[in-house]
Amino acid sequence: MKAHSIASLVRPCIARLTPYSTARDDYQGELGVFLDANESPYENGYNRYPDPHQAALKALISPMKGLPVENIFLGNGSDEAIDLVFRVFCEPRVDNVVAIAPSYGMYTVAAAINDVAVREVPLGPEFSLPKAELLAAADAHTKALFLCSPNNPTGNAFAREDLLELVEAFEGIVVVDEAYIDFSSVPSLAAEVRRYPNLIVLQTMSKARGMAGLRLGLALADAPIVRLMSMVKYPYNINEAAQRLVADLLRQPIDDQVACIVQQRGVVAKRLRALPVVERVYPSDANFLLVKVRDADAAYEHLVRRGIIVRNRNRVLQCAGCLRITIGLPQENEKMLQSLAEL
Numbered sequence: 333m334k335a336h337s338i339a340s341l342v343r344p345c346i347a348r349l350t351p352y353s354t355a356r357d358d359y360q361g362e363l364g365v366f367l368d369a370n371e372s373p374y375e376n377g378y379n380r381y382p383d384p385h386q387a388a389l390k391a392l393i394s395p396m397k398g399l400p401v402e403n404i405f406l407g408n409g410s411d412e413a414i415d416l417v418f419r420v421f422c423e424p425r426v427d428n429v430v431a432i433a434p435s436y437g438m439y440t441v442a443a444a445i446n447d448v449a450v451r452e453v454p455l456g457p458e459f460s461l462p463k464a465e466l467l468a469a470a471d472a473h474t475k476a477l478f479l480c481s482p483n484n485p486t487g488n489a490f491a492r493e494d495l496l497e498l499v500e501a502f503e504g505i506v507v508v509d510e511a512y513i514d515f516s517s518v519p520s521l522a523a524e525v526r527r528y529p530n531l532i533v534l535q536t537m538s539k540a541r542g543m544a545g546l547r548l549g550l551a552l553a554d555a556p557i558v559r560l561m562s563m564v565k566y567p568y569n570i571n572e573a574a575q576r577l578v579a580d581l582l583r584q585p586i587d588d589q590v591a592c593i594v595q596q597r598g599v600v601a602k603r604l605r606a607l608p609v610v611e612r613v614y615p616s617d618a619n620f621l622l623v624k625v626r627d628a629d630a631a632y633e634h635l636v637r638r639g640i641i642v643r644n645r646n647r648v649l650q651c652a653g654c655l656r657i658t659i660g661l662p663q664e665n666e667k668m669l670q671s672l673a674e675l
């Protein structure tokens with residue numbers, strides 16, 4: 333897809349939009365007399381509006397991702413970025429998107445809220461990427477394709493060549509949600525946003541980075557897409573506390589934690605396979621396992637009664653009989669395994 337054709341995908345009302353501007357953009361210093369925003373002048377650490385451009389945080393994230401700040405959009409969770417894809421590109425009741433199924437529930441929720449149809453394409457055998465079917469599902473009103481790798485809830489990652497083949501062939505925005513990429517043996521597509529004007533790679537601080545409570549998601553994309561999303565977002569979408577705390581926490585390495593979770597994933601998968609109640613443990617590139625059990629509802633209830641909460645995916649397409657179990661601390665995993673062993 334060519335760079336100039338991105339403009340043709342944008343909703344007319346967004347193409348016409350004059351975004352909200354703040355007077356503070358006219359002054360870069362720290363020590364000014366700020367009488368422009370009707371804030372309280374009494375310092376308490378949070379009396380000023382936060383930086384709408386999140387310059388300090390982006391400057392910190394940029395070298396970590398190996399991308400210039402012009403390729404980085406920060407959202408109030410990746411959920412905000414998902415919603416913005418609809419708000420920027422999809423005309424309600426006119427346009428549609430294509431998505432793999434089963435996958436992350438927010439694609440269909442955000443679509444429904446924006447009154448945009450989702451054409452769900454079931455994954456192939458062994459949760460493989462149905463490339464031809466995804467392309468065939470698109471028509472002249474299809475604005476975006478939602479892919480998730482490693483995929484939630486199936487746990488598998490798709491081959492990089494297959495994802496890029498879709499990015500090249502698809503005549504619209506391709507979103508590749510990499511929420512679980514830190515746990516995967518398949519490398520990120522983040523660097524590819526410099527080569528493909530229609531690619532949006534979503535990442536999040538919520539999973540491996542351990543900041544689900546702070547709400548920070550990344551959309552990595554070519555500069556024109558980042559500019560469009562920045563124009564449409566709420567001006568102060570990332571609050572001051574989150575901007576500061578994420579920056580602080582990003583200075584702490586997580587390599588040991590990720591290595592431990594990946595190691596535990598292998599141990600737990602093996603132990604689960606030995607249990608009578610377990611019929612199948614699917615391969616995982618994420619921090620969870622999709623596990624097929626004899627009676628998923630009964631197993632789920634049994635775990636809840638022991639204070640262990642997992643995700644029951646029994647009623648999800650292609651996941652009948654399945655629980656999605658997050659990898660926790662070794663002692664938490666042990667407790668879950670012992671409870672399932674009682675069945």
Ligand SMILES: *Cc1c(COP(=O)(O)O)cnc(C)c1O
Binds near residue numbers: 536538
């Ligand atoms: C958990 C998850 C996210 C994270 O969303 P945030 O809003 O950043 O917390 C995004 N995508 C997928 C597929 C997820 O499973």
